[in-house]
Each structure stands twice: as C-alpha cells, then as structure tokens.
Amino acid sequence: MTKQVKQLDRVIIRFAGDSGDGMQLTGDRFTQETATFGNDLSTLPNFPAEIRAPQGTLPGVSSFQVHFADHDILTPGDQPDVLVAMNPAALRANLGDLKKGGTVIVDSHDFTARNLTKAGYAENPLENDSLAEYDVQPVDLTGMTVEAVKEFGLSRKDAARAKNMFALGLLSWMYGRPTEPTITFLERRFAKAADIRDANVTAFKAGWNFGETTETFVVQYEIKPAPMRSGTYRNITGNLALAYGLIAGATQSGLPLFLGSYPITPASDILHELSKHKRFGVTTFQAEDEIAGIGAALGAAFAGSLGVTTTSGPGIALKSETIGLGVMMELPLLVIDVQRGGPSTGLPTKTEQADLLQAMFGRNGEAPVPIVAPQSPADCFDAALEAARIAITYRTPVMLLSDGYLANGSEPWAIPAVDELPTIDPSFATGPNHEVRDKDGNVTGEDFWPYLRDPETLARPWAVPGTAGLEHRIGGLEKGDGHGNISYDPANHDLMVRTRAAKVERIADTIPPLEVDDPGAETGDGARVLVLGWGSTYGPIGAAVRQVRDAGLRVAQAHLRHLNPFPKDLGDVLKRYDAVMVPEMNLGQLSMLLRAKYLVDVVGYNHVRGLPLRAAELAEAVTHLIESTSDAVDTDIETEEVVR
Amino acid sequence: MSTTELPFPGLRGVPTNDEPQNRKEYTSDQEVRWCPGCGDYAVLAAVQGFLPELGLKRENIVFVSGIGCSSRFPYYLDTYGMHSIHGRAPAIATGLATAREDLSVWVVTGDGDALSIGGNHLIHALRRNVNLKILLFNNRIYGLTKGQYSPTSELGKVTKSTPMGSLDNPFNPVSLALGAEGTFVARTIDSDRKHLTSVLSAAAAHRGTALVEIYQNCPIFNDGAFDAIKDNQTRSDAIIPLVHGEQIRFGAELQYGVVRDKDTGSVFAVEVADVDESDLLVHDAHANDPTTAFALSRLTDAGVLHRAPIGIFRQVQHPTYDDLAREQVRTARGGDGLESREALAGLLGSGDTWTVA
Ligand SMILES: Cc1ncc(C[n+]2csc(CCOP(=O)(O)OP(=O)(O)O)c2C)c(N)n1
Ligand code: SF4
Ligand SMILES: [Mg+2]
Numbered sequence A: 001m002t003k004q005v006k007q008l009d010r011v012i013i014r015f016a017g018d019s020g021d022g023m024q025l026t027g028d029r030f031t032q033e034t035a036t037f038g039n040d041l042s043t044l045p046n047f048p049a050e051i052r053a054p055q056g057t058l059p060g061v062s063s064f065q066v067h068f069a070d071h072d073i074l075t076p077g078d079q080p081d082v083l084v085a086m087n088p089a090a091l092r093a094n095l096g097d098l099k100k101g102g103t104v105i106v107d108s109h110d111f112t113a114r115n116l117t118k119a120g121y122a123e124n125p126l127e128n129d130s131l132a133e134y135d136v137q138p139v140d141l142t143g144m145t146v147e148a149v150k151e152f153g154l155s156r157k158d159a160a161r162a163k164n165m166f167a168l169g170l171l172s173w174m175y176g177r178p179t180e181p182t183i184t185f186l187e188r189r190f191a192k193a194a195d196i197r198d199a200n201v202t203a204f205k206a207g208w209n210f211g212e213t214t215e216t217f218v219v220q221y222e223i224k225p226a227p228m229r230s231g232t233y234r235n236i237t238g239n240l241a242l243a244y245g246l247i248a249g250a251t252q253s254g255l256p257l258f259l260g261s262y263p264i265t266p267a268s269d270i271l272h273e274l275s276k277h278k279r280f281g282v283t284t285f286q287a288e289d290e291i292a293g294i295g296a297a298l299g300a301a302f303a304g305s306l307g308v309t310t311t312s313g314p315g316i317a318l319k320s321e322t323i324g325l326g327v328m329m330e331l332p333l334l335v336i337d338v339q340r341g342g343p344s345t346g347l348p349t350k351t352e353q354a355d356l357l358q359a360m361f362g363r364n365g366e367a368p369v370p371i372v373a374p375q376s377p378a379d380c381f382d383a384a385l386e387a388a389r390i391a392i393t394y395r396t397p398v399m400l401l402s403d404g405y406l407a408n409g410s411e412p413w414a415i416p417a418v419d420e421l422p423t424i425d426p427s428f429a430t431g432p433n434h435e436v437r438d439k440d441g442n443v444t445g446e447d448f449w450p451y452l453r454d455p456e457t458l459a460r461p462w463a464v465p466g467t468a469g470l471e472h473r474i475g476g477l478e479k480g481d482g483h484g485n486i487s488y489d490p491a492n493h494d495l496m497v498r499t500r501a502a503k504v505e506r507i508a509d510t511i512p513p514l515e516v517d518d519p520g521a522e523t524g525d526g527a528r529v530l531v532l533g534w535g536s537t538y539g540p541i542g543a544a545v546r547q548v549r550d551a552g553l554r555v556a557q558a559h560l561r562h563l564n565p566f567p568k569d570l571g572d573v574l575k576r577y578d579a580v581m582v583p584e585m586n587l588g589q590l591s592m593l594l595r596a597k598y599l600v601d602v603v604g605y606n607h608v609r610g611l612p613l614r615a616a617e618l619a620e621a622v623t624h625l626i627e628s629t630s631d632a633v634d635t636d637i638e639t640e641e642v643v644r
Numbered sequence B: 001m002s003t004t005e006l007p008f009p010g011l012r013g014v015p016t017n018d019e020p021q022n023r024k025e026y027t028s029d030q031e032v033r034w035c036p037g038c039g040d041y042a043v044l045a046a047v048q049g050f051l052p053e054l055g056l057k058r059e060n061i062v063f064v065s066g067i068g069c070s071s072r073f074p075y076y077l078d079t080y081g082m083h084s085i086h087g088r089a090p091a092i093a094t095g096l097a098t099a100r101e102d103l104s105v106w107v108v109t110g111d112g113d114a115l116s117i118g119g120n121h122l123i124h125a126l127r128r129n130v131n132l133k134i135l136l137f138n139n140r141i142y143g144l145t146k147g148q149y150s151p152t153s154e155l156g157k158v159t160k161s162t163p164m165g166s167l168d169n170p171f172n173p174v175s176l177a178l179g180a181e182g183t184f185v186a187r188t189i190d191s192d193r194k195h196l197t198s199v200l201s202a203a204a205a206h207r208g209t210a211l212v213e214i215y216q217n218c219p220i221f222n223d224g225a226f227d228a229i230k231d232n233q234t235r236s237d238a239i240i241p242l243v244h245g246e247q248i249r250f251g252a253e254l255q256y257g258v259v260r261d262k263d264t265g266s267v268f269a270v271e272v273a274d275v276d277e278s279d280l281l282v283h284d285a286h287a288n289d290p291t292t293a294f295a296l297s298r299l300t301d302a303g304v305l306h307r308a309p310i311g312i313f314r315q316v317q318h319p320t321y322d323d324l325a326r327e328q329v330r331t332a333r334g335g336d337g338l339e340s341r342e343a344l345a346g347l348l349g350s351g352d353t354w355t356v357a
Helices: A023-037 A087-096 A111-120 A141-148 A156-160 A163-174 A180-189 A194-213 A237-255 A268-275 A291-302 A311-328 A356-361 A379-394 A404-408 A490-510 A533-552 A570-576 A589-598 A615-635 A637-643 B039-054 B070-076 B089-099 B111-117 B119-128 B173-179 B192-204 B289-297 B321-333 B339-349
Strands: A005-008 A010-018 A038-045 A061-069 A082-085 A105-109 A135-139 A219-222 A231-237 A257-261 A284-286 A307-310 A333-339 A395-404 A408-413 A433-437 A443-447 A473-475 A529-534 A556-560 A562-563 A579-584 A603-606 B061-065 B079-085 B104-110 B133-138 B184-189 B210-215 B238-241 B256-260 B269-273 B306-315 B353-356
Touching: A010 A023, A010 A087, A010 A163, A010 A408, A023 A038, A023 A061, A023 A087, A023 A163, A023 A180, A023 A231, A023 A443, A038 A404, A038 B039, A061 A087, A061 A404, A082 A163, A087 A105, A087 A111, A087 A529, A141 A156, A141 A163, A141 A194, A141 A291, A163 A180, A163 A194, A163 A219, A180 A194, A180 B184, A194 A615, A231 A333, A237 A257, A237 A268, A237 A307, A237 A333, A237 A379, A237 A395, A237 A404, A237 B339, A257 A291, A257 B089, A268 A284, A268 A637, A284 A291, A284 B089, A284 B321, A291 A307, A291 A311, A291 A333, A291 B079, A291 B119, A307 A311, A307 A379, A311 A356, A311 A395, A311 A473, A333 A379, A333 A404, A356 A562, A356 A589, A379 A395, A379 A490, A395 A533, A404 A533, A433 A637, A473 B070, A490 A562, A490 B079, A529 A533, A529 A570, A529 A589, A529 A615, A533 A579, A533 A615, A570 A589, A579 A589, A579 A615, A603 A615, A603 B353, B039 B192, B061 B070, B061 B089, B070 B079, B070 B104, B089 B104, B089 B321, B104 B111, B111 B119, B111 B133, B111 B173, B119 B173, B133 B192, B173 B184, B173 B210, B173 B289, B173 B306, B192 B210, B192 B306, B256 B289, B269 B289, B289 B306, B339 B353
Parallel strands: A005 A219, A010 A082, A082 A105, A105 A135, A257 A284, A257 A307, A307 A333, A333 A395, A473 B079, A529 A556, A529 A579, A579 A603, B061 B079, B061 B104, B104 B133, B133 B210, B184 B210, B238 B306
Antiparallel strands: A010 A061, A038 A061, A038 A408, A231 A408, A231 B353, A433 A443, B184 B306, B256 B269
16 A cells, blocks of 8 residues: 655654563664664653562553654653553553654553553543544554464464564654664574574564554654764763763773772663773772772772772762762772762652762862763763863862763764874872972982872872882871871861862863853844753753744853863853753752852752653743843843842 | 692782881881870881881882771881771772782771771672781770770670670671681781781781781770780680691690580580590691681680680682782783774774764
8 A cells, every 4th residue: 555754853752661561672772773864863761660560560661762853852852742552551651741642552452451450540541532632553562473473483472572573663664764773683682592583573574564564554754864963973871971981081091990889770881881891901890889889999099090980879978988088188089970869769760960969068078079960971971081081180089970861861972083082191100209308408308298289280199009219198187288197287277178179179270161052142132041051951951942942032051061160151151141040850959059159049940850851841931031031121120130 | 729839929919129128118207196005006016027028019018097096007107008988998908909910908907997887898808809918906995986895895895885884796806707708817916926927927928818807905995805815824825826737725734625516516625634635626727618717716705805716717719809800801901902092992983883974
C-alpha cells in the first residue's frame, strides 16, 4: 500500500515499559540511529529506584525520552508527542505527560485483567473512552514478536523478550531511521547466543515490516537532519563525557590519574568507565567508603597524581572533612558530585541541584573550594578539563557539580581535536626556594618552604616524595605563612585564612567574562530581564528564552560555568538588568549566593520534582516577569525598586 | 608461593642510598612536644635510629599519621610526611602507596585513631594487603583529648567520660588484625628498644600490610598500664615471647609453655612440668593459616594487663593490592604502543560516530 510522508521539524518520543522490558536499550538504540541520521537530539532516561520492583506495577516503570529535530534543540522536551507503552502500568505512569492529541502505541497483549489491576486500572482504558483525546494505536507487540521469532525455538518467555526490538523496528520505520547500526549492534551484543541474536534482529526487522505493510500506520514522518558545524560527532552521556574529560585532564597535564571512589547512583558509571581505561595510566580504587575514596585520592595527589573522587550528595557529606584537609594542605584534588534528589537518600535516580551550598560551605572553618558546573551532557568533558586546570594550577580541591540528568542524558558531541585541547602544567617543585640567613642577615644556604607562594596565583609549590632536599611535612593543623610549620599564632591564622580565600578569588583572573546572550543589546535595544542559571538548567532556560523571544519579547540569558569564584563581571552584568530570574532545581541556592554577594534581589524560579525544569512553564514565568517589570517601569519609578 | 622465601622484598622498588646515614639526618628541626615520660619518645628514638639502617633514600620515605598524641610523629622526622585527619591515615596511605612503587610508606596511629574512628580503614588496608607499615601506638586511652577511655581500655575503666566504669568490651588489636587476615602482625613494647627495632626491621622487610602494635605508656592519663610487662619483677612471667621456629616458653626459669587444647583448638599456658614436652607449641609465624596465630593472640589479657604474647604473630607473603593494581595499569599500557595523545584521540573518537561536512 502507499504511505504518506509527512514533514515534521521535531518529535519527542517516550518509550515506557517494565524495568525488565529493555526500555533503556530501546531508547538508546533509537537515539543512536537518530544521531547517525544527523538530527540534533537530547535524551532523558528515567529509571525506577528499585532494581526489580514488582513486575507490572507503577514503581517498576522505566522510561526513556528522546527529542530530535531538524534544528538545534536544548532539552529532551517537556511533553512527548508519542508514547510507546509496553504495559498498562507504563501507560498509566506516563499518560499525564503526553501532549493532548499525542500518539499512544500500546502493546495490547499486555492489557490483561491481571496487569490492569496491578497498574490500578478498574477498567481497560483501551475499551472505554478515557483515551479519547489521544490517537491510540493498540498493537499486539508480544504476539507478533513471538510469531516472528518462532523458528528459533526459544521459550515463549525468551521469545517475548524481543518485543522491545519489534517496537524499535516499528518506530524506526515511522521516523525513517537507519536500521543498519542497530542490526550491527545486536549482532555484536548477542554474538555468543546465536538464537537470541537472531530473534532480536528478526523482531526488529518484523517491527519495521509491520509498519511498512500494515494499514494501521499510514503515515511515515520525515525529520530532516539538523545543520551542524562540520566535524565528527558522536552521541554522548554526561557521565561518559566526564570520564573522558578526566582522562584528558590527566593526559594534558602528563599526570597519572588516581580515582578513589565508592559506588553510588548516579555517579557509579564514571567509576565503571575509568576502570576500563587503565591504558591511560588510570588507577581506579574502589574504596571501603567515601571517606577512604577521597583519602586515597588525596594520598595519591600528595604522591603527584591527579587525584579524583566521584560521588553524589550523600558521599560529599562523608568527604567533607577530607576536602577540608585538602584545602589546608593545598593539594590538587577533583571532587565530582553527580547530584541527585535529597536530603538523605532522597531520590537516588532523579536529578536535583541542591548541593550547591553544600559544595560551597559544607565544611568546618573557612574552607573555600572552587566550584565548576557543566551545562549539558557533552559539556561535562570541558568542565572536567577546566576543573583539572584549576586544581593543578592553584593546588586546591575543586568541586565539579554535575547532576543525574546530565549524567544519564545524552546529546551529540562534536569530538574535539586532541591537539587543540589546553595543556596543564603541573610544574612540580624541583629544588629549594628559600634562602637561609643567619642572624646578621647573611645568606648561609637554601632550603625548601612548602608554603611560599607564587605571587600571581598564590599557589604553593607541589613537591612530591622522591624529590631530594624537599622533604617536608604537611597536615591539617594551621601552617605558618611560608615555612609551613605548625603555627598557633593568631595573626598568622588570620593571614592564612585570608590567603586561602584570596587564592580561590584569584582564579577569577583566569575566568573569561560572562557571556550574555542579549541580541538587542548592541543596538541599544537590550532586554530588561536577564535569566541566569547554572548547571543542567541550561537546556530548559535556553528553550524557554527562545519561546519568549518567539513571542516577540526581549530577554537576556547567561549561564555560569564557575560558581566559585564567580566571573569578575557578574556583579556588573546583574546590575545592568531591571530584573534577574534565577531558575534552579532547588529552593534558591544560587539566588542566595547572588543576593549575599551583589545585594541584587534576584527572582527565584524553583522546582524540585526530580526532573529537569519544563521549558514551557519557565517561559511563562519569564514572560510574567518581563511584563511585570515593564509595567513597573512604565507606570511608577518607585515600584521598579520594589520589583528589583 | 612458599612461605619459606622470607624475608620478603618489602622495600623492592625503593631507591637505596649508598652513603651511610645517621640519626641526625632523620631528625627534623621541630621541637618534640610530648609530655615528659611519654612512651612516644622512646619509639621516636628507635625509629630515628633504625631508619638510617634501612639504607634508603630519605626522600623516598613517607610517614602518614592520623590524629592523636602519637600522630604528631611525622613532624619530628625529616622525611616526607603528612599529619592527616582522625582515623583516615590508612586510606590516605593506600592511595600514596598504590600511586608510587618507589616509596616506603609508614602509618602512625593510636588506639583511638586506628580502632575507633578509623576501624574501617584499618581492616580494609589489612584485607587488601597494601604495602604499608602501620605502627599502632596503643596506650589504651585517648591521650590528646585528655583521657577518655579507648577501644582498647579494659572493661570497667574509670575515666572522665566513664565515671562509673566503661561498659564496652575492648578490642585486641592483634586478634582484630589477624581476623582481617593481616599478613604481618606483631606486638612490641615502647621501652624495649632492641625488640622494637627488630620488629620494625622485619616489618620494613615485609611486602604487604604490616601491623605493629606498640604498647605505649601514657604517664599522664593511663600510667602503668603496661607495668606488668615492664617491671623487672614481673616481666618474665608476663611476656610470652614469640620467636618463629622456637618453642613458646616463658617465666624466669622458662617454666611455662603453651599447649593446644585438642578439643577446641584454642591454646593455653601451662607449667611445662605438667605436660609432655612434645606437646609444647612451637611458634610458626609463617603458617599461612592464621588460626594458631589468632589463638595465641587470645592469651593477651583483655582486662588489666598481666600477661601478653610479644613478637611476630604472623608473617606470610601474599600478593599486595598495590603491586597488583600497578601491574594491571602496566599491562593495559603495554598494548597499543601509541603515544598518549594519539590514544586519547582514538578514545574520544570511538563508538558510533558521524561526520558533518
Ligand atoms: C573527626 C574528629 N573527631 C574527634 C577528634 C578529637 N580527637 C583527637 S585525637 C582523639 C583520640 C586519640 O586517641 P588515640 O588515637 O588513642 O591517640 P593518643 O592521643 O592516645 O596517642 C580524638 C577523639 C578529632 N580530632 N577529629
Ligand atoms: S597525654 Fe599521654 S600519650 Fe599524650 S603526650 Fe602526654 S603522655 Fe604521651
Ligand atoms: Mg591512645
């Protein structure tokens, strides 16, 4: 039969099923096909917290959302256009997010009385009009899969497990995705089990053919490749990009990398990934707890390695004391916090940005730590390199704040040319740095002072064991300025506290001015409202800003890579605008820092739902702020003050 | 692997120094600040005297400590050193030792530091058999915080924090270390310079984690805790000397020995006259099975100390974590012969890629 082809500029698909249904794999494959095809894309996996929640229940639902387009996009999308639901629970758990009029493809086979009850449906929604607002396509995915693969003699259960590939095949047909990458992938993945391999490939092809031949689906959609800068691309998740960035940090500084870590969601994949790359001189140490993980990393840093520890919020709580020790000993150390919902165990598989103040202040004493944050999955690579640069150059622990969304979400990444990556000079101390004088001031020799600082960066020398003549002792007790011996002198302590703070502030000398995207500014037609964010809210903020501009309003956007210290011009930027909105997935942590430092009464936009911010809602809030700001300005100068 | 290939190459990979060295070179310019009469002085003197004998490059020796009176130790040695945080020295030293084969890494810790706050790190260091020498200064009290009971204090100990007596059973550090299958576990005494030095030398020569419990007197907060084994009148009855290959005998006339209870496998002290001499236990520190070493450790009084075995309980060679970790890295590096940036380019460009013209 002839099929129609319809052009679309973008589509959001969500695959949802039981955690045993292979939805992450399905989503991943669809993403790879889409990447290879050349669309821009952004993904959002969503896992249940339990590894094996009871089958068919709402807590057991796992999903994967992919947004792809013929133009550049910034988020995995607020509301799916298409929902693929492998069972009633998946339908029930996800339907609420679907766009009105959206397409629902369900495995009708799984809509049995038992499964309906488990999902909490009193009636079969496919048989009443509760789904009337949607375009519902019930397909017997399981039945057709079992039929298609029967020649391989698998048990019914094993045969049915290939239904995710049938679904993938069908969706691949609908959106004109290339099929070879998935076939190659399946052949490799199941190379050792011929029957399973063949069943999966056959189910995948059967799904495609079903789309091609059936009358149920008459429309095939076409989403043209997005124009991208020339280069070689791959699709990459934040955790993978972060692991690569750490390896690049080691390679670019010529240091061996030592990772001390304790498994925790959603950071564990960085440990897994780095463990595979010992070839780069990477040592990975799975410690007995988070404290030992950072301790070993700090020990390795003393020994001259690039010490790294990876964790999530609860792990940071345990590492605080050792971070303080690193601050005192002034050794390079990377502390990676892949934030998740908190407090306590919180929402382990969900995203949040509520560790900013913990990163900033979660230690005893005045213990400043530089903080950097990536803004998108691929940006984790650059953020890791930047964190390494700061740690090594300034001899300090550095916090990198990723989050669950960045960790598992993915996007196309223009693979950088290695010879264009910055290099980092560890400049180890090799000899004495101080003259010894007798009481008349005559030089009688030279020695090594571990706390004599570089006048520009205020960094102290990094003298590693094995260097003759530089033997010295460091530790957590207060150091005397310069010589570094224990000192309880009040004036010295005051000096050292201020010096450690000043050292971190000096980093701002090497931070570029904040890039503000304010299209009208150059022509004197700038926005009056700025939206300022940090971390993974970059995507939703960018998407919201576009929506606002599309509606004809002016709004400026800026995003912080460095949260401590801030870029030097941040205060000026803030004061240029009548109102500043700060969207965060917390209750206003960056807002608090900005208000405290710049006395600017920024407007918070805060959601802590464990999910990325929704661009459309944010756009509404921004619009509202723009409107109220201009009202205030237009009508009454005094209220402008109030608004600000 | 045979246990007869002793001594073990504990210092393999650490550069040596042909020039003779002396105590002064190992003494830092920092004023020692322990209380007068503190047992820590004697241990420091022994270590400063024995390190030069190792003939290592001084810059390749690192002392890492936790927090406590004893943990001030690194400041007084002119080697590389780190006075870290409470309980964490074994973890920090694990990273240091794994990162660098060419370092001789020592940990100095106290009974509170190692067994309370740092108990987890201690047992895991032992379990992994990292090439570290841990000196556990056991004064059976918290010295630095001014006299609270510690995890080695005897039950019923009256201290500032336990005016009616402590309620929790003490650890026996040697039993604990053997339970964690420590490959080198020994006990010695601050005031017995000769024995202390011999145990430290054996520890230095051991490849793997060496745990040396040092009975250390704190004259300020727990004076006399080890009097029974120090007092000339009582010491020969109190110390059960463990010497590899020798019958375990003690007492002024060597009138006591140790035999095994054939029913339970545990060991106990007897008058030699009461048993068949062939039943007396001969100490085998090299036995791979730690069971007998553990049984011997139980001869230590848990309460006020009247009797304790002293010497090397166990000394066996097992692969070490750090050697194996470095071996994995070496193996992985050996493969492709690429320069690291070329290899990085390969890694970044791996997986499914596509090119936009
Ligand atoms: C995190 C932390 N908790 C508590 C302390 C206080 N503190 C310092 S040393 C110590 C106990 C030391 O006892 P021990 O290890 O036996 O060493 P000693 O002083 O007896 O040599 C305590 C509780 C600390 N420094 N850090
Ligand atoms: S308090 Fe005890 S252990 Fe501490 S220095 Fe004084 S005597 Fe030594
Ligand atoms: Mg003590």
